[in-house]
Amino acid sequence: MQQIMPLCHDPIIQIENLSFSYGDQRVIQDLNFMVQQRDFVGIIGSNGAGKTTLLRMLVGLLPPAQGDIKLFGESIRKFKDWNRIGYVPQKNAFNPLFPATVREVVMSGLYNNKNMFRRISRQGQQQCIDAMKVMRIEDIANKRIGQLSGGQQQRVFLARALINHPDLLILDEPTVGIDAESQASFFELITHMHEHHRMTFLMVSHDMDRMESYLGAEAALTNGKIHFHVRHSHEIEDCAETNLQHTTAQVR
Amino acid sequence: MEILWSDFFQRALAGGLLIGITAPLIGLFLVLRRLSMIGDTLSHVTIAGVALGFLIEVYPIGVGLIFAVLASFAIEKLRKAYKSYAELSIAIIMSGGVALASLFFTLGKGYNADVMSYLFGSIYTLDVADLKLVGIVTLIVVIVVGFLHKEFFLLSFEEDAAAVTGLPVKMLNMLITVMTALVISTAIKIVGALLVSALLTIPVAVSLLMARSFKSAIILSVVIGEIAVVIGLVTAGIWNLAPGATIVLLLIGMLILTMIAKKGFRA
Numbered sequence: 001m002q003q004i005m006p007l008c009h010d011p012i013i014q015i016e017n018l019s020f021s022y023g024d025q026r027v028i029q030d031l032n033f034m035v036q037q038r039d040f041v042g043i044i045g046s047n048g049a050g051k052t053t054l055l056r057m058l059v060g061l062l063p064p065a066q067g068d069i070k071l072f073g074e075s076i077r078k079f080k081d082w083n084r085i086g087y088v089p090q091k092n093a094f095n096p097l098f099p100a101t102v103r104e105v106v107m108s109g110l111y112n113n114k115n116m117f118r119r120i121s122r123q124g125q126q127q128c129i130d131a132m133k134v135m136r137i138e139d140i141a142n143k144r145i146g147q148l149s150g151g152q153q154q155r156v157f158l159a160r161a162l163i164n165h166p167d168l169l170i171l172d173e174p175t176v177g178i179d180a181e182s183q184a185s186f187f188e189l190i191t192h193m194h195e196h197h198r199m200t201f202l203m204v205s206h207d208m209d210r211m212e213s214y215l216g217a218e219a220a221l222t223n224g225k226i227h228f229h230v231r232h233s234h235e236i237e238d239c240a241e242t243n244l245q246h247t248t249a250q251v252r
Numbered sequence: 253m254e255i256l257w258s259d260f261f262q263r264a265l266a267g268g269l270l271i272g273i274t275a276p277l278i279g280l281f282l283v284l285r286r287l288s289m290i291g292d293t294l295s296h297v298t299i300a301g302v303a304l305g306f307l308i309e310v311y312p313i314g315v316g317l318i319f320a321v322l323a324s325f326a327i328e329k330l331r332k333a334y335k336s337y338a339e340l341s342i343a344i345i346m347s348g349g350v351a352l353a354s355l356f357f358t359l360g361k362g363y364n365a366d367v368m369s370y371l372f373g374s375i376y377t378l379d380v381a382d383l384k385l386v387g388i389v390t391l392i393v394v395i396v397v398g399f400l401h402k403e404f405f406l407l408s409f410e411e412d413a414a415a416v417t418g419l420p421v422k423m424l425n426m427l428i429t430v431m432t433a434l435v436i437s438t439a440i441k442i443v444g445a446l447l448v449s450a451l452l453t454i455p456v457a458v459s460l461l462m463a464r465s466f467k468s469a470i471i472l473s474v475v476i477g478e479i480a481v482v483i484g485l486v487t488a489g490i491w492n493l494a495p496g497a498t499i500v501l502l503l504i505g506m507l508i509l510t511m512i513a514k515k516g517f518r519a
Contacts (some may be wrong), residue, residue, distance in 0.1 A: 041398075053339060059412075059415075059416040060415065060416065060418070061412060061415050061416065064332065069456060080418060082416060082417050082418035082420075083417070085416070087416045087417075089410065089412060089413060093408075093410055093413075094409055094410045095284070097466070098284060098409055099459075099462070099463040099464065099465060099466055099467040099469040100405070100409055101462060101464065101466070102465045103465075104405070104465055104466050104467070105409070108402070108405060108406045108409065109405055110256065111402045111405070111406045111414075111415035111417060111419070112418050112419065112420055113418035113420070114418075115402075116400070116403060116419070117399050117400070122403070129327075142464070142465070144464055144465075145466075164446070170336075
């Protein structure tokens, strides 16, 4: 199915008067924020600031209590095009002893509401190979995910998120629990992708220094204890679509 | 030896082979989702249903099956109410099942041979109706897993990721639990309520020691289950041992051997 590509500055995420509480404790208070096509938004905040709650609402794991979230212009309550969103979870979101190969994990990026009951097509298999090539993990395709280093595992999850060529990539503290060198190269990779591909990024991170050096120290919005740092799309020279294969050169 | 060619043994073998497919197949998803204990819980509830079946003189496995399915809904409900204490729902429903079972036993004629056959299994008394039921359940489980194995994979690997891709996580969870109830209620006459969870979990435990991929984990679990059923039944038939117990002890033997072999390879 052909998807309509968003235009250069189209709103990708619109957060409107969003509030959320756990019992009496209000975690998110009247939040308004817009993410445009090709923005890179970094969400920084201390533990318990509501970052995870916000992210869980954005990916549909928690319903917004008050207000609304629009994804690609459509209310999240009705949104169905989840294959337009790539999601990279925290490293500890899965059981490291799980019997799954790298290929099986990357392929699972295609398992969505539209492919239910169906076999993965030849084209899907090819998409999997392509995503593994881009992340340079095709050599370890048959290894068990739990045998890999933290940095390699995150590349596997990134490949899984990219398999559908998403318009929006959401990353939940992707570098927590991986060594410093891998953290640096993962961040470089992500920023390189932002500069060269027509994708929008939303990343929750603890890594203030790196986020601020790429996105600027000044927060675009501060809501309670959450800070949003944004690098807007107009800061990047062109909005043209680029070839994902360029990324391969960046993967170490 | 002639026992092996008797009708009742052939029926036992057919029933055993069918359960040898379904129990490890469903067991794999349960073990990977850290819900191994659900097998024990549902089997205890099934016994309550069986006891009621005897009391009101209705097909005991049928009543047991209804009880197990209802209990599986209750477990999901409780799992939601006590999100961080998933095992609490299992403990509550299990003791509820045992309590109900003993109530029904005492209302009837107390513990009798029939009920005992469901506790410890009585594969040689499998009749054609039982076999048909096991066949239907096997068909349902194999078809559902065949069509939804990708979705069940993602659900077991990372439930959040499954939800993010728009999969109906609640429905898939429920489907696994209901299929578990179906498998257990039909398996208890074969290995007995006290041993049924072994058939769900031990083949999976063995396969997890060897499998490199999810696909191989599925295949190995079923193959190991089938080997244990066939060798167990034949051994039990020849030496006149309790069939359910023989199968389970064989599985434990296979687990120990695999662990030793794996250590040997590493050393």
